[in-house]
Amino acid sequence: MRSASKGKSSMKLTALAAALAGFLTSLVGPVHADVTHVAVAANFTEPAKEIAALFKQKTGHEAVLIFGASGAFYTQITHGAPFEVFLSADAERPKMAVDNGYAVADTLFTYAIGRLVLWSRVVDVTNGEAALKAGNFQKLSIANPVAAPYGTAAVETMKSLGVYDALKPKIVQGNSIAQAFQFVDTRNAELGFVALAQLHGVSEGTRWEVPLKLHSPIFQDAVLLKTGANSEASKAFLAFLKGPEARAIIAKFGYVLELS
């Protein structure tokens, strides 16, 4: 009886020692596999998942992905959000993060150039320009143009075509490009501007790829945040994102890699 309880307590002690050792190693720094938290612009959701899976397979590091609107992420980052890497849907916010001391300057690079698409499950938008000019619909869904770069590009496109003022009363805004997509997908809005990557593997409806000349290019920049300056996994993730395997995935989802 006595020896049994003694055995139990020594077992507890061993477990405690192991836990302590684990804690200390984590303080010293990761030796092997590590975790990085990546804030990913909503339009890049699907490619980011594929890239993270391949990244884990190749390096053993785990990339935890958090999806949302770039504007919301920037606000969160300036308020101490626990992200180490920021994949924005624009170039402006990563640069702001660098300028205001939240990110590491020399890690900034363009990982993709976004493509905007007009998509509908109700009306025929194969000729998007004509469909927008005809205006035979009640609701047009876009991402919030102030918080989401694809929303800004959508507004620019309508302005280039000279239809913005006419269509303005029909616009409904999703909080991110994901919600803009969802409004069209549920057919609550007849059509909407979404990211080409969101339509990867989607066969429903008709689509019109917005010519690049109609809006300023959607440079999507990545940056290492100060919180991840000493994180191996975070640096490795950014390096992997620049590599050929990740770029193949990015191209597959319809992003442009370089402006010709």
Next chain:
Amino acid sequence: MLGMPDEIWVPIRLTIELATISTLSLLVVATPLAWWLARSKAWFKEAAAAIVSLPMVLPPTVLGFYLLIALGPDGPGGLIASLWGGRTLAFTFTGLVIGSILSSMPFVVQPIRNAFAAVGDRPLEVASTLRASPTRAFWTVALPLASPGLLTGAVLGFAHTVGEFGVILMIGGNIPGRTRVMSTAIFDFVETMRWREANLLAGGMVAFAFAVILAMILLEKRFTRVGA
């Protein structure tokens, strides 16, 4: 008003409109429902009460998700909208009213039901011996006696609608002057780093919530004193 820009003032006005219309509709729907729940002896009564109370427990996203489908072209909302040539009730003020009614329902039904239950059988029996018809007894006896409960329900319903956020974010589409209410406008201002505007609206909300809760406490005190 007071030199406030439209983007501040319009969401405030819209919120008050939404809360007023929702509260009035809620009183019309919730009062008979609460009466039935308080008086009925049907076996499925408590099941019905549970259904009414669901929005109290469910996250607003659940309601928002189902509403987005139900209000859309494939759901009953699309059918109703087609009466005036629309396709969907999402992104409309009507849609927001429907969402608010559903999500605020338990906060209105509960106090009214309790008030009707507290009236009990006795006053109604007395009214009936005085040859009052059941309808007349309801209007002249039960309803006045339950009025503190109705007032509590109305205040709670109004306040809850003002505080509604998740459902509106999911079905509103953020249209200025139509579906962009205070709570979603605050969210928008915060996302776009416009702290000053966010502060104005959020501070107003805090003051409003304080006033509502204080009023509730004072009302309750007054009524219990009168009752005692």
